[in-house]
Amino acid sequence: MAGTREPIWARPERGARGPQPEHSRASIAAAAVVLADSGGLGAVTMRSVASALGTSAGSLYRYLGSREDLLDLMVDAAIGELPRGDPPAGDWLEDFIAVARELLVLYQRHPWLPETIRPGTSFGPRTMDFFERCLVVLKPVPDSTTRKLEAIGMTVGVVAQFAASTGAPVPPEMLFVAVTPEAHPTLHAALLVTSPPPPEPDLFGKTLRILLTGLLRQVS
Amino acid sequence: MAGTREPIWARPERGARGPQPEHSRASIAAAAVVLADSGGLGAVTMRSVASALGTSAGSLYRYLGSREDLLDLMVDAAIGELPRGDPPAGDWLEDFIAVARELLVLYQRHPWLPETIRPGTSFGPRTMDFFERCLVVLKPVPDSTTRKLEAIGMTVGVVAQFAASTGAPVPPEMLFVAVTPEAHPTLHAALLVTSPPPPEPDLFGKTLRILLTGLLRQVS
DNA sequence: TTAAACTGCAAACACCGTTCGCTATTTATT
DNA sequence: AATAAATAGCGAACGGTGTTTGCAGTTTAA
Numbered sequence: 001m002a003g004t005r006e007p008i009w010a011r012p013e014r015g016a017r018g019p020q021p022e023h024s025r026a027s028i029a030a031a032a033v034v035l036a037d038s039g040g041l042g043a044v045t046m047r048s049v050a051s052a053l054g055t056s057a058g059s060l061y062r063y064l065g066s067r068e069d070l071l072d073l074m075v076d077a078a079i080g081e082l083p084r085g086d087p088p089a090g091d092w093l094e095d096f097i098a099v100a101r102e103l104l105v106l107y108q109r110h111p112w113l114p115e116t117i118r119p120g121t122s123f124g125p126r127t128m129d130f131f132e133r134c135l136v137v138l139k140p141v142p143d144s145t146t147r148k149l150e151a152i153g154m155t156v157g158v159v160a161q162f163a164a165s166t167g168a169p170v171p172p173e174m175l176f177v178a179v180t181p182e183a184h185p186t187l188h189a190a191l192l193v194t195s196p197p198p199p200e201p202d203l204f205g206k207t208l209r210i211l212l213t214g215l216l217r218q219v220s
Numbered sequence: 221m222a223g224t225r226e227p228i229w230a231r232p233e234r235g236a237r238g239p240q241p242e243h244s245r246a247s248i249a250a251a252a253v254v255l256a257d258s259g260g261l262g263a264v265t266m267r268s269v270a271s272a273l274g275t276s277a278g279s280l281y282r283y284l285g286s287r288e289d290l291l292d293l294m295v296d297a298a299i300g301e302l303p304r305g306d307p308p309a310g311d312w313l314e315d316f317i318a319v320a321r322e323l324l325v326l327y328q329r330h331p332w333l334p335e336t337i338r339p340g341t342s343f344g345p346r347t348m349d350f351f352e353r354c355l356v357v358l359k360p361v362p363d364s365t366t367r368k369l370e371a372i373g374m375t376v377g378v379v380a381q382f383a384a385s386t387g388a389p390v391p392p393e394m395l396f397v398a399v400t401p402e403a404h405p406t407l408h409a410a411l412l413v414t415s416p417p418p419p420e421p422d423l424f425g426k427t428l429r430i431l432l433t434g435l436l437r438q439v440s
Numbered sequence: 441t442t443a444a445a446c447t448g449c450a451a452a453c454a455c456c457g458t459t460c461g462c463t464a465t466t467t468a469t470t
Numbered sequence: 471a472a473t474a475a476a477t478a479g480c481g482a483a484c485g486g487t488g489t490t491t492g493c494a495g496t497t498t499a500a
Contacts, residue, residue: 009398017467018477046457058459059479067457115338119384125398128407135406144417145410154381154427161377164339178229178345186355187348190365197364207374210434215427237498238446266488278489279448287488 007122008069021062023053028063029073033110036074041112044070071116076124078110084129092140093217097208099137100155104204107163114160141216151215155208162204227342228289241282243273248283249293253330256294261332264290291336296344298330304349312360313437317428319357320375324424327383334380361436371435375428382424 014021031052035043046057046067064070082102087095107113131152138148181188190196200206234241251272255263266277266287284290302322307315327333351372358368401408420426 007394007397015467015477017465017475019465019479021478045455047455056480057457058481061458062478118335119388120390123395123398125400125403128396128398128400128404132404132407135410139406145406145413146416146419149410150420150423153385154378157377157381158374161374165373168339170340174227175343176348177227178343178348180345180348183345184348184352186359186365187352190355190369193365196366199366200370203370207431207435211427211431214430214434235446235498237444237496239448239496241447265486267486276449277487278450278491281489282447 005065008072009124025063025073029077032070032074033077036112072122075116075121076126078113079130080126082106082130092138093212095137097205100159100208103159104163108167111167114163143216151212225285228292229344245283245293249297252290252294253297256332292342295336295341296346298333299350300346302326302350312358313432315357317425320379320428323379324383331387334383363436371432
């Protein structure tokens, strides 16, 4: 039981005594986000973040309990970039899909974000703002909040899926080295097609429309 | 361009000369899977895998070019545990959902699997067997193979989403420390509900049915 | 028979997250 | 105003990580 620690959001940003800190959680998170944007999550080390701030790795532990805390800060800072205002109140479905599109471009701008949202992530206030905004958009839906949260979770998962497949496409000859015509005739034939049919123009919107109209809007 | 390396599946398992190797890719992968099952992916280190095999970390590099190769082997070994026979040919939708259920229990048995399938994963022959099997099940569907692969990819993503949400539930007071009644009234109200409505009994099947009937089966 | 290719291994390297001891600084208490 | 407590910054260190390297022994091809 000693392995777990209080999430960073439950700890005060600084104590009541001692000299004024030279940095802040926000500035540390911002520096880490910049590093991750340009070099991936692997470029975010205690030492790299510290040196970007002009300090040392050990000093960061005056602000963070662990590297996981840093990841939590990064996630919340990135999600906090999402626009805050309510979308024009039209159809709740289109409004919600618009929110999902905002999240998709955020995931594409910060490719490290989906993988940084891990089991064990402690979500911060900006992330809660996002969930609250989703619920506000879904207010016209007569379903229970539990159902809505299920739908929101599924939507976030689908967005991550699309962000992963649209970013940095892998050359097929790298992905399919293990395909043999004998064992995988259907798959092999599909790879030989010279002019594959164009992908669905708006597969993203189509998928979410299908999913959300099925999961919600039971007007019971 | 020197940073990339040929995927492990394109390299011969062993050379033509020299003494017979004491281990194999299969035995190494099996040892790593056992470690990951009991201690998570973090328990899989070159040294731990090596000592489980009675050898040293450096020796593993006679079989693997990097730790990423080891992860590729693990992924293929785990997916290779899926049953190989065709399901009874009934409705393609129910047959495919049955395959998805098999994948779900595999993900639950190997919680490290979804996170180990990362961008950059090189899929091996057993994984190709799985994709081939999916395409065989979807043979009755009149859509193009491109559409089917889109649907398969989306299905795999949804399965991972469900596997993540069903394993090791996090206590809500850990997840929602950042919720304030003022900034998040809807969310806050939802957390106060004493008896939340029971979750959809088969949300998994329902979601996939919705998704697949929407994405496929256009009998055009 | 000789040379090339390969295996196994121990040691080392650079880097990682994290801890510790120290000095200096600020605040709360007396 | 004086004192004690709590905090900030920092450099050095610790154990762990993935990976490289040099070397000795083994097997195969030429």
